[in-house]
Amino acid sequence: MTQRLRIATWNINSLRLRLPLLPRLIGALDPDVICLQETKVPDELFPVDAPAELGFPHVAYAGMKGYNGVAILSRIPLQRQTTAPDWCAKGDSRHVSVLLDMKSGPVELHDFYVPAGGDIPDREENPKYGHKLDFVGEATSWFAGRKDLARTVLVGDLNIAPLEHDVWNHKQLLDVVSHTPPETSGLLAWQNTRFHDAVRHFVPEDQKLYTWWSYRNRDWRASNRGRRLDHVWVTPDLKDGLASHTILKDARDWPQTSDHVPVCVELEV
Structure with missing residues (x-):
């Protein structure tokens, strides 16, 4: 028996600041699972009652004060996983993973916030860039070693x-x-550890596709200087179940919004 699974991902850029925007996301996308990044809230201050009030009673999160942080809010029962390493041994709350309790069997879900990498693309001059490349390389190696993926x-x-x-x-x-x-070769190597790009599944590679527009662009729609920084990948066994995708571009105009917009993929599993 297959079951609909709609997963939305959004760099919310402060959960406590933008919590009031989540009902708009839910109304627009009707997701079963919401994956958030850059929640910027330590675990002890996570608003634990808010997800259930929004209809998402199952939650997994990892956070720290002021920056980073990830969270998964789910209508579907989940079990948190703890098998992944502490990426780059930094303890910086950039990943959480769960098993979703689907009727056809568990679905493994990973929510990542990869380091931004600073401004200078040089490992020696800019340790943040080196950290980013190391993070992607370590994740690539770990998933490549997952023979059961x-x-x-x-x-x-x-x-x-x-x-x-x-x-x-x-x-x-x-x-x-x-x-x-x-960076691009590193990310594609990670993807090639047995993942399929679920959004480009629907949008050919020769078409422009963005999920982020800088706050510096006063009229972001007119300039449209975007980048696709937010991704959804699936293993090949889920590829045939991909049903639709949505990039909620209008969210970029919400009040006090993030510079990223939500991305949602629906699949049958």
Whole structure:
């Protein structure tokens, strides 16, 4: 028996600040699971009652004060997983994973917030860039070693726009962090550990596709200088179940909103 599964992912850029926007996301996308990044709230201050009040009683989160942080809010019962390493041994709350209790069997779900990497694309001059590359490399190695990887969905703000049409100007951004060749090749190597790009499944690679527009763009729609930093991947055994996708572009105009917009994929599992 198959079951609908709608997973939304959003870099919320402060959960406590933007918690009032979640009902709008739910109304627009009707997700079964919401994966958040950059929640910026330590675990002891997580608003534990809020998800249930929104109809999402099952929650897993990892947070810290002031920055980073990830959370999964679910209508579907879940079991938290603790098998992944402490990425780069930094304890910086960039990943949470769960098993979703689906009728056809468990679905493994990973929610990632990859380091942004600073502004200078040089490992020696900018340790943040080196951390980003190391994080992606470590994740690639870990998933490559997962011989049992199946019925798995990976989402999140991966902070890399890997393809030419994932950015507004490929040539101009080749030396800009988020689209440099070491980052894009690294992310594609991670994806190639047995994942399928669920959004590009619906949108051909020769079409422009963005999920992020800088706060610096006063009229972001007119300039449309976007990047696709937010991703949904599925293992090949889930590929045939992909039914639809939504990039909630209108969310970029919500009051006090994030510079990222929610991405949602629906599949039958």
